Amino acid sequence: GHIELHCTQSGSQSGMYWYQQRRGEGLKLIGHNTNTGEPTLDKNFPSSRFQILRKETIGKGSLKISNLTAADTAVYFCAFGDHSGTEQAPSCTKTPEELLLFSVGSSGTVITQSPSVCVKKGQSVQLQCEQDGSDSYMYWYRQDRQEGLRLLFYSVAQGNVEKSDDPPSRFSAQRPSTKSFPLNVTKVESEDTAVYLC
CATH class of the missing domain: 2.60.40.10 (Immunoglobulins)
Incomplete structure (x- = not known):
């Protein structure tokens, strides 16, 4: 199966970042996408399963995860701005x-x-x-x-x-x-x- 998580901002920051936090662990940066450009993914999140999508407007985007497994169980955070973190x-x-x-x-x-x-x-x-x-x-x-x-x-x-x-x-x-x-x-x-x- 697959799932798509949506994220909307009220501001005008161009960079969208997605993080994963498994139970008992810290935040892991999945990747980011600047405006409507090509996304950059961390090596631990293969593009064959993880996609960061930007909509036609700067304030909207989503994270799509394909071929879901039990290991994908986590809290997912979205952030807009010019910084990322772990x-x-x-x-x-x-x-x-x-x-x-x-x-x-x-x-x-x-x-x-x-x-x-x-x-x-x-x-x-x-x-x-x-x-x-x-x-x-x-x-x-x-x-x-x-x-x-x-x-x-x-x-x-x-x-x-x-x-x-x-x-x-x-x-x-x-x-x-x-x-x-x-x-x-x-x-x-x-x-x-x-x-x-x-």
Whole structure:
């Protein structure tokens, strides 16, 4: 059998990206397609089974998967923009009740970030995110267990930080330079346990 997943944006970003997330794993970039051009697929997703299709308008597209197998069972994410990403495997495996796990992901531009961090409730933590390029836009997303991605902060240039989804006041971000976009959490709470992706 086959399935086609549709995606629509309200903006005008030209790049469409599709990700796969299997249970208990991080995000894997399937591929992307810029406007109506030819798609670029990751080597783990053969074109014989995976197709990224763009419609006649810039805001619509779809992912078609053919010859479905049990291994295709996953959550699929669509994104529009000029970035892509995969998640790094957490290095912290024990999460007692009094500890919080901060897992960190990475974006398509080569990025240096903090590893996963375990901290006690009430402590503070800073998650580093640095790019080796000169992309203007940088983003911080949060993913709670078995839920989708939620945008926390984004920055369009050095010195600029914008909030989204009203993150708690103990969350903050800075853009001290084009290459750096650290995320800070002061006096962490148990509910802050999540995967954070830059």
